[in-house]
Amino acid sequence: MCGICGCGEGHTHSHEEDHSHDSLDHDHHNPIDGHQHAAQHTHAQGLSPARMVQIEQDILAKNNAYADENRRYLSQRGILALNLVSSPGSGKTSLLTETIKRLKEELSIAVIEGDQQTTRDAERIRATGVPALQINTGKGCHLDAHRVGHAFEHLALSDHSLLFIENVGNLVCPSAFDLGEAHKVVILSVTEGEDKPIKYPDMFHAADLMILNKTDLLPYLDFNSAECIAYAKRVNPKIKVLSLSAKTGEGMDNWLKWLKAELELQRIDYA
Numbered sequence: 001m002c003g004i005c006g007c008g009e010g011h012t013h014s015h016e017e018d019h020s021h022d023s024l025d026h027d028h029h030n031p032i033d034g035h036q037h038a039a040q041h042t043h044a045q046g047l048s049p050a051r052m053v054q055i056e057q058d059i060l061a062k063n064n065a066y067a068d069e070n071r072r073y074l075s076q077r078g079i080l081a082l083n084l085v086s087s088p089g090s091g092k093t094s095l096l097t098e099t100i101k102r103l104k105e106e107l108s109i110a111v112i113e114g115d116q117q118t119t120r121d122a123e124r125i126r127a128t129g130v131p132a133l134q135i136n137t138g139k140g141c142h143l144d145a146h147r148v149g150h151a152f153e154h155l156a157l158s159d160h161s162l163l164f165i166e167n168v169g170n171l172v173c174p175s176a177f178d179l180g181e182a183h184k185v186v187i188l189s190v191t192e193g194e195d196k197p198i199k200y201p202d203m204f205h206a207a208d209l210m211i212l213n214k215t216d217l218l219p220y221l222d223f224n225s226a227e228c229i230a231y232a233k234r235v236n237p238k239i240k241v242l243s244l245s246a247k248t249g250e251g252m253d254n255w256l257k258w259l260k261a262e263l264e265l266q267r268i269d270y271a
């Protein structure tokens with residue numbers, strides 16, 4: 001996973017945070033990261049497999065410690081945090097903007113956006129009237145708990161609120177990194193093929209809910225929803241599944257119901 005693909009460098013040095021901006025930009029604060037990354041990659045090739053495994057374990061252990069801190073902070077305040085994971089383009093941001101439009105009058109909502117570059121998604125969220133913070137991961141292919149913890153401070157989260165964390169789009173690395181969320185929610189769009197749960201089992205195993213998005217496109221595709229759901233349940237028998245279209249709104253009610261029920265559970269834990 002990440003240690004192998006080289007993005008481990010994102011976790012091995014400290015991040016300076018700029019409190020005056022709405023984005024935390026990895027490359028902005030570390031303009032020479034590209035070179036460091038290349039140098040470390042070359043160096044990593046000389047490491048023994050045992051040493052590589054040790055480094056990966058250290059990175060994950062550190063991340064888990066930050067994630068535990070995040071989870072404690074969130075549960076003390078009755079905040080429901082969801083980590084949205086998927087390949088790029090499955091409709092995470094669309095689902096969020098449509099969800100926010102429907103819930104923002106009754107709930108307090110904030111969003112953390114993860115992408116390698118640009119603040120485009122945070123801008124899409126802010127256009128709905130809800131606060132959003134963009135984290136740019138530069139070369140990194142996933143968010144980590146340390147940076148997400150810092151984002152909490154920037155967003156001034158309300159008690160009993162809903163926090164969406166849109167992870168960097170890919171079905172591999174984000175599965176291994178706990179951010180302190182209550183649930184990972186994996187979004188799979190019907191244009192991606194029904195076999196993705198068995199090709200990327202770690203992600204579907206880590207998620208508690210799978211959303212099958214873009215159901216409005218089903219009439220134009222050969223996508224077999226039942227087969228896809230069976231694959232997801234094969235890797236994770238406990239996974240819940242909701243089918244919807246962020247575009248037409250079909251099926252959105254079940255997702256909103258699920259969110260409200262989860263928020264209620266979080267509040268009960270808090271009380």
Ligand SMILES: Nc1nc2c(ncn2[C@@H]2O[C@H](COP(=O)(O)OP(=O)(O)O)[C@@H](O)[C@H]2O)c(=O)[nH]1
Binds near residue numbers: 087090216246
């Ligand atoms: N037909 C259809 N298109 C969708 C739906 N949801 C998202 N899209 C489109 O899919 C593309 C990627 O959406 P985006 O929200 O940026 O995905 P993200 O990369 O996962 O955040 C955009 O062109 C969206 O308009 C949907 O339910 N139906």
Ligand SMILES: [Mg+2]
Binds near residue numbers: 092093094121166
């Ligand atoms: Mg997006």
